[in-house]
Amino acid sequence: MKVVAVVNYKGGVGKTTLTANIGADIARWGKRVLMIDLDPQASLTFSFYRPEEWRANLxxxxxxxxxxxxxxxxxYVPHLSPFVTTPPVxxxxITHNGGGLGLVASHLSLGDVEMNLAARLGGAQVHRSTRYYFDVYQRLAAGLATFHPHDYDLVLIDCPPNFGVITRMAVAACDFLLVPARPDELSTLGIEHLLTRLRRFAWEYNRVADMQSDRHPGVKRLDPQILGIVFTMVQYYGGQPITAMQPHIELAKSLDAPVFDAMVRESNSYFAGAxxxxxxVVLSERIPRGLALELRTLVDEFLRRIGAANRGY
Ligand SMILES: Nc1ncnc2c1ncn2[C@@H]1O[C@H](COP(=O)(O)OP(=O)(O)O)[C@@H](O)[C@H]1O
Ligand SMILES: [Mg+2]
Known part of the structure; x- marks a missing residue:
């Protein structure tokens, strides 16, 4: 079971769209994929359920x-499996291949949970109070450990657009981070900021782990692995990203993180139409061939980067 958290400070960069499409495509090839929606905006949830279904059943x-x-x-760690739903459409x-796509849905009031967890941590400064540090930051990892390792091949965690307690908890629970970004100035700045905050969080976490090694001997050191930055909503002209976007793509390559070769084009009609x-979109029958190929190349690269040889891994 590989766990990938999809993170970026910014909203509207394609986190949720990538999570849904990568998850659905891998499930289509016969894998068991679990998605966890940690964003109170619940866009991932609403890409699989109509709002009235969510309200009535979830x-x-x-x-x-x-x-x-x-x-x-x-x-006491509550099991996650009773909270996994199976979006019907x-x-x-996808089930013809033996694959499946599970979803732990989000809730519009998830922000209340975040506030309670932040209060339990007792403030942002590590030296103030670390009593409940791992009780909070290990929750998602502990929840995922309630599954049998063979229950899922892949877990994708869609994070909120910030680096708050819930995002950090996802960082502490994952094997890899996937960072979607748009090729524009704010996104590139956002990636740099994210990398800095990630390093700082890992440093703090490991320091507390050292301090509490007697009370929490099982806590492993945190060493977040960036799977890669994926550019989304790329505009093309003559087969190349437009001139205004190229410098941002180049700049990202100089940052301390890998960049996916595959990119996702901007296609308002298909993505908004979904x-x-x-x-x-990736499962839609009316998807144009170019976009289908692009998503397929992206998923292949994703699988390669998580260490799965190919679609049949
Ligand atoms: N490649 C794309 N081309 C055009 N629109 C896109 C593309 N990817 C996502 N979108 C749209 O952009 C908006 C934001 O995408 P979303 O995946 O929700 O971002 P995030 O999760 O980072 O906030 C959504 O309305 C989505 O449909
Ligand atoms: Mg989102």
């Missing part, structure tokens, strides 16, 4: 918010 007792609320102190499109269908 909102009260089957979202990640209720899973967080099921925690009772440090001694996408699954009916909204409300409960089916990611």
């Amino acid at each position: 909102a009260d007792d089957r979202t990640v918010k209720e899973w967080f609320e099921a925690w009772r102190g440090e001694s 996408v699954n009916s499109a 909204a409300g269908t409960q089916l990611p």
